Amino acid sequence: MNRKGLSRRDFMQRTAGAAGMTLAARTIALQAEPLAASPRPVPPSDRVRFGIIGVGMQGSGLLSNAIELPGVECVAACDLYDGRHVLAREIVGKPIPTTRRYHELLDNKEIDCLIAAVPDHWHKQVVVDAVSAGKDIYCETPMSHWVPEGFEMVAAQQKTGRIVQIGAQRTSSVVGAKAKELYDKGSVGKLCLVEATMGRNDPTGCWEYPPPPDLSPQNLDWDTWLGTAPKKTFDPYLFARWRSWKEYGTGVAGDLLVHLVSGLMFVLGINEAPKRASADGGILRWKDGRNTPDVHTVLYEYGEVPVYMRLTLNTESPEVTRLMGSKGIIEMTEHGVSYSPQSGEDQAPSYYAFSFPSKLREEYFRKWHEEHDPKPGQEPTPESVSYTGPSYDDVKPHLWKFFQSVRSRQPLLQDTIYGNHAAIACHMANESYYRHEPVVLDAAATALKTA
Numbered sequence: 001m002n003r004k005g006l007s008r009r010d011f012m013q014r015t016a017g018a019a020g021m022t023l024a025a026r027t028i029a030l031q032a033e034p035l036a037a038s039p040r041p042v043p044p045s046d047r048v049r050f051g052i053i054g055v056g057m058q059g060s061g062l063l064s065n066a067i068e069l070p071g072v073e074c075v076a077a078c079d080l081y082d083g084r085h086v087l088a089r090e091i092v093g094k095p096i097p098t099t100r101r102y103h104e105l106l107d108n109k110e111i112d113c114l115i116a117a118v119p120d121h122w123h124k125q126v127v128v129d130a131v132s133a134g135k136d137i138y139c140e141t142p143m144s145h146w147v148p149e150g151f152e153m154v155a156a157q158q159k160t161g162r163i164v165q166i167g168a169q170r171t172s173s174v175v176g177a178k179a180k181e182l183y184d185k186g187s188v189g190k191l192c193l194v195e196a197t198m199g200r201n202d203p204t205g206c207w208e209y210p211p212p213p214d215l216s217p218q219n220l221d222w223d224t225w226l227g228t229a230p231k232k233t234f235d236p237y238l239f240a241r242w243r244s245w246k247e248y249g250t251g252v253a254g255d256l257l258v259h260l261v262s263g264l265m266f267v268l269g270i271n272e273a274p275k276r277a278s279a280d281g282g283i284l285r286w287k288d289g290r291n292t293p294d295v296h297t298v299l300y301e302y303g304e305v306p307v308y309m310r311l312t313l314n315t316e317s318p319e320v321t322r323l324m325g326s327k328g329i330i331e332m333t334e335h336g337v338s339y340s341p342q343s344g345e346d347q348a349p350s351y352y353a354f355s356f357p358s359k360l361r362e363e364y365f366r367k368w369h370e371e372h373d374p375k376p377g378q379e380p381t382p383e384s385v386s387y388t389g390p391s392y393d394d395v396k397p398h399l400w401k402f403f404q405s406v407r408s409r410q411p412l413l414q415d416t417i418y419g420n421h422a423a424i425a426c427h428m429a430n431e432s433y434y435r436h437e438p439v440v441l442d443a444a445a446t447a448l449k450t451a
Helices: 008-015 057-066 083-092 103-107 120-132 147-160 174-184 222-226 236-240 251-268 351-355 358-372 395-408 416-435
Strands: 024-029 048-053 072-078 113-116 136-139 164-166 191-199 276-282 295-302 305-312 317-325 328-333 336-341 383-388 439-442 447-450
Touching (some): 057 072, 057 395, 113 395, 120 136, 174 328, 251 305, 251 416, 276 416, 295 416
Parallel strands (some): 024 383, 048 072, 136 164
Antiparallel strands (some): 191 317, 276 295
């Protein structure tokens, strides 16, 4: 036998014989759990009345989804830009009170709960003020803008006992639920590595949003919008593209990575911050004045398992999360999850045997096949299974869980503790990037420090 250039793949194919396995495959459609529907209109006394704070890109989508849920009604809206007062009424389809001052919603006794979709640097104050005023609140991701804020939000929820749900919707998706089911059954065996990736390649995906054409200091409360951030002169592009600056947003970590982390926490059944994070990246393409990276990679340690996540705004690529273990791989994509089994055992005699003299080698091959080859007709057929379903960013079911919790007072998975742990992972990725060194969480000091 000519062994020159013989690869491991070649050897496996030439020596597998009857021991080789055929991998079967099948696809199963996942059905979204139907939301509770009322056979007749819900009486006003049983409706959940909510107000919305922030009716921008994300807020308008949340509002559109929320008002389609049975027994849920929007009764007021707040935004610092007057044009979104008009938008809120257009979405709701009837006149509702609108304001620039969210405290008016906190004081409104007709409002049971709130939805907040404001820039990251306003999350903490809005949530703390809401629960302190006796209002339940749904807040967009990431929960906090800086590490200390998250701990303040946790303390406020625990002190008041209000319902808080953070808006990483993958914990409410049937795709995520199926991945969790497969993992909990031990499908991957010993989990040894997790990798996740996401990529975009267009101006909108990189937050190059067009500001409203009529935006001006007359119809926008610019000073309040800036809040605790450094004072700047009115800039419509900053208003529309705030995600690009760390003074207002949390970059790709807070906009995208937080969803990967939240979904992974759900599947693995963990509720903790990473032990350590080491990040790299840079502003390689979108040199528009932003100070957050357009390429960001991070290596986390969750327990003993390394978790590698990478994001780019410069190349479109499918979003994939892979859980890799001794028995196979669970792979989550936007509209499905698949499981590919692996035996973890030799499927053919070891190619190391080519270092044996021929007599010993042939005897080794013969004995290996005697001990490992299945009887004809009994060859193993491990099955690769794919499940397809709705997007794992299932907004409507996630909102429905919040409103149901407001009714029942039952706790939610994605409360401030869960949201804080996911947000801390994002802050660790950013801090490691800016420091150019690994970081860990100092929980006692509610701060990050060099590892």
